[in-house]
Amino acid sequence: MKFKNLEVWQLSYQLSCAIYNQTKDLRDWGYKDQITRSGLSVPSNIAEGIERQTNKEQIQFMYIARGSLAELMTQLMIGRDINYLDPEFVEQQLQQANKISAMLAGLIHKIKNR
Template identity: 35%
Template sequence: MSTFRDLLIWQKSMTLVTQIYQSTNHFPKEEIFGLTSQIRRSAISIPSNIAEGFGRESKQDFLRFLNISIGSLFELQTQLEIAKNISFLNENEFNNIFENSREIERMLVSFIKKLKERN
């Protein structure tokens, strides 16, 4: 792999960001600086930290940024639950986005584990 763009977790995270933007477009306008902004920032942080960590010189730095990505992912999952609870997302939309986020979560956990095992 020669660039972060080759990482499937980065690609799937970018797709998730697009999905988040499309879904939050119909949130109430008064939420643009509230939940909408929080959800979007959390989503953007996931592929951004993967990319930044990839560009670092050490495996330890890369692992640190991958862990930051997981933190952002958990933050996003929490915010999605809030959006569902207050009816900004319907059940189907929530389930689709949430399952995509869980797939990225599993991939990140697995990738981190593999990186730690390498010498």
């Protein structure tokens, strides 16, 4: 399982866990479900993509992961602005998400140039 060695997967895994831990007591099940699902989707798609056979498939899953990351970032900002999530927590996670996004862009570029 080579995906576990990727720093981008490790960081997105940590991000997903942080989202779950931060939202475990939320009573808004719709919001909680949506933000945890988008967070879970990022490392899941990275893992699935890396284990695929072709460059085209791998790239497709990395783009899906980036899309889920953008969705997560939006939900984090909404959670902050409606007072569901601590602003400091959100800022930390947004910084992490920006780093992950840049890493995914680099990985996509690397796969394209193989």
